[in-house]
Amino acid sequence: MKMASVCVWAARGFWVVFLLSLRFGCSAGQMVPAAFVLGDSLVDVGNNNYLPISLAKADFPHNGMDFPTKKPTGRFCNGKNTADFLAEKLGLPTSPPYLALVSNSSKSNSSSSFLTGVSFASGGAGIFDGTTEKYKQSVPFSKQVEYYLAVHESLVQHMGSSGAKKHVAKSLFIVVIGSNDIFSYSGSSDLRKQHTPQQYVDLMASSLKDHLKRLHGYDARKFVFVGLPPIGCCPSQRSQNKSACNEDTNTWSRMYNTALLAMLKGLKSELNDISYSYLDAYAVVQTLVQNPSAYGFTEVKAACCGLGNLNAKVGCLPISQYCPNRRDHVFWDLYHPTEAAARLFIDKAFHGSPQYAYPMDVQQLAAVEA
Template sequence: MTMEAGGVSTICFPIFSIIVFVFIAFSKAQTVPAIYIFGDSLLDVGNNNYLSDSFSKADFPPNGIDFPTKNATGRFCNGKNAADFLAEKVSLPTSPPYLSLVSKSNKLNGSLEAGVSFASGGAGIFNGTDEEHRQSLPFAKQVNHYSQVCAELQHQIGAQAAQADLAKSLHVVLIGSNDIIDYVDSSSTQKQYTPDQYVKLMLSTLEQHLERIHSLGARKFAILGAPPVGCFPARRDIKTGECNELGNSISSMYSDGLKSMMQQLKPALGVNYSFFETYDIFLNMIQSPSSYGFNETKAACCFVGNVNAKVPCLPVSRYCSNRTDHMFWDIFHPTEATNKILVEHLFEGSTYSFPMNVKKLVSL
């Protein structure tokens, strides 16, 4: 072995170089060129800020109190949501809201190569789900906007490069909670459909949209099931604090059906996917809060009146100081602490992911 002054072997440098090379190669294997986000307020990073008539907004404090800028950004949260944490996992900036990229002349501005978010507070699989909130981007409209982004991306970098990027990019879908809440709250819808019929209609409608996203170039999907909406603070029984059984039953039924649907779509479309059992991990957090560092899983952190009030987070709301102890920020949405835990399991875990976690998916 050749030695230099000080007794240092010259072989150390090649080995060090190899280690650096392997580290860089491994890091690149874990990333994707872009993330495209579809969904509702659980993933919205500000699209509804641009909907002037929408009642479903979070562009006011105390929302954003724990965000890096300390400002309300349109996220229905005290800080970062799942879209932010997922972007961090693959070393990308958070995908910007689609509506922030659209000019008054309805043209897309700026680079689209790192992805776009179409998620919108109040959105559902069905176009009519957002009627209560006056205005959102229902899933069909989100897919239409994705089509426009794909066309513009081809214009910016060329058709071949665009198709290659889209095929490697991660397409995240988390939607259905608002449709389930709409069913639970609507006696007329319950008379029209049994829970089983309603869930089947949700799934068949969603399948059509996923097939269109695939036809536009998507090949990697992170599909998240619905959380147990019956355990949202807004849906718990006022007297007993117990979860709403109908809401949870439909959430579970939809999530199971979605998992089965993705198993069938994989060979039919030739896609790779990760399905996340959002329902199961939420229930586990609620039933074993101390395992996740929570002390409070029933009440909202941002509240009006008493902490179990059925009122959304408002500019006049009070908010708890121990936000990392709370699972829910407001009556519908998780805290930053909850979002971080969800993404850790989504990306790295195995218990709630099928047939693989997102870390494995993005490396394919």
């Protein structure tokens, strides 16, 4: 029987859960059934709020000052972040933080909450587990994958095996990870002694590949990958480099992006039922930094919120100063973009030309049959 993606014949009693399709099926403006988000602080929407000893938190002012509620939410931003804008474009609510759902809901309620997607992203997370040590407590990518497997099991219980498989296969998996691994390499002489830059980024890509294959084993078929931006140009890096970009860090970011693209091409040849969109954050941010006035920005070096040189000696804490006009800054704090910069990135990449999104943009990926 073919109905909406979540209409299934229940194994017990062979009754049709038609109401599920009415309640949880794709609405007219919804491109995919759900979005599952894995990554770091660029897309964290509050998971780290539930990590008691984490140093990577944004649940205090001045974060969230331009969010609709005017309150901090755990986003490392003055307002909405990349995950929010992607969800808006897809016609979905922002995927809620997984740790909030499992902390606040009964198991049955959590199953329903998972239907339009979940965010597992955690500030400080990396592809390698060790990158979280700097922040005392984060959810590394490997653990985020494990959390997804728990969600998948819940969906199977809620929708049946066939229904869950169809639902997940049509959904998008948004992956934003790798910056903290590069920062770890940049700041560790031990890592640089153990691995050349090429060896390190190749290891990043191969480790990510293992995680992606595990996700594929649990019905993930459509992926959005956000490449690394020129992270050497963020205020924390400029502050250590006489206001200039750290070109070593930028070089390693480009090297990782190249390794990531090669890995994805190889993965597609192994698993021909996957599809993906790669969003070139490096190209977009470089365009902003090189020609900010064309996009309404006037400040590309300093953080909006912080203290010290370039507002980058101290992060965005309640004692920090913040700029009166967040719209004209590319960076909100030491590492993260403002809401305005995040919005512009998704605007350019969602319906992107091959310059910014390939082999297809996100809208085209959403339309791929799975």
